[in-house]
Amino acid sequence: MSDIQFDGLTRRFRDRAVVREASGHIQSGEFVVVLGRSGCGKSTLLNLLAGLDRPDGGRVRFSEHAFEAMSDRALTLLRRRRIGLIFQAYNLVPTLSVAENVALPLELNGVTATQRVGQWLTRVGLEDFGDAMPEQLSGGEQQRVAVARALVHEPEVIMADEPTGNLDLANAERVVALLDDLCREAGRTLLMVTHSQEVVGLADRLLTIRDGQLVLA
Ligand SMILES: Nc1ncnc2c1ncn2[C@@H]1O[C@H](COP(=O)(O)OP(=O)(O)O)[C@@H](O)[C@H]1O
Numbered sequence: 001m002s003d004i005q006f007d008g009l010t011r012r013f014r015d016r017a018v019v020r021e022a023s024g025h026i027q028s029g030e031f032v033v034v035l036g037r038s039g040c041g042k043s044t045l046l047n048l049l050a051g052l053d054r055p056d057g058g059r060v061r062f063s064e065h066a067f068e069a070m071s072d073r074a075l076t077l078l079r080r081r082r083i084g085l086i087f088q089a090y091n092l093v094p095t096l097s098v099a100e101n102v103a104l105p106l107e108l109n110g111v112t113a114t115q116r117v118g119q120w121l122t123r124v125g126l127e128d129f130g131d132a133m134p135e136q137l138s139g140g141e142q143q144r145v146a147v148a149r150a151l152v153h154e155p156e157v158i159m160a161d162e163p164t165g166n167l168d169l170a171n172a173e174r175v176v177a178l179l180d181d182l183c184r185e186a187g188r189t190l191l192m193v194t195h196s197q198e199v200v201g202l203a204d205r206l207l208t209i210r211d212g213q214l215v216l217a
């Protein structure tokens, strides 16, 4: 399956270690929240665990794959197949319709599956919005499109960077509950970083970042 192990991870920007000797293990199927104030290194850590950035020290292992032994291309392919990413600012492609946005991960993997796109839009409550453009949707709706896009290719792991950061409380709760449901039913791992306490209730495990290090909350 898809457990994630990281040991002694360090990432420096200029002379400052933003992530410092961070170690941990995220088990397959767990919902883990990493909590920490703005600027404490949450996105930096998540980017290392997604293989979007390389550490200055330490290592990441995703299932049987050691990131340090992989090329950037191999990391991109691993992410494309096995990891779904969700960001604070939704990151939808503004020139594509809602359905086309959701279809993107399938197309990148060489799959055409219009039916699956429709099914996932239904699961996030947006079955009537497939032909709409992202800008016509509210923030909460756009983030639900991003949730469908992250899940449509059925990755083992979802990584979410402040997915509720731009949402009001009601929409934040809806998006987190949706992610929790959709990951649990399929035994997917959910790793969420946030500075808001609202999401911690549903998590299996809570980690906090202090001085660049991860500690059990
Ligand atoms: N590419 C970068 N170059 C220089 N400094 C960076 C870079 N990315 C992040 N930082 C700095 O590292 C610190 C942690 O950033 P970040 O991981 O984005 O925090 P968080 O996501 O917890 O708000 C911040 O002080 C930020 O300015």
Ligand SMILES: [Mg+2]
Pocket (backbone or CB within 6 Å): 042, 043, 044, 161, 162
């Ligand atoms: Mg951040």
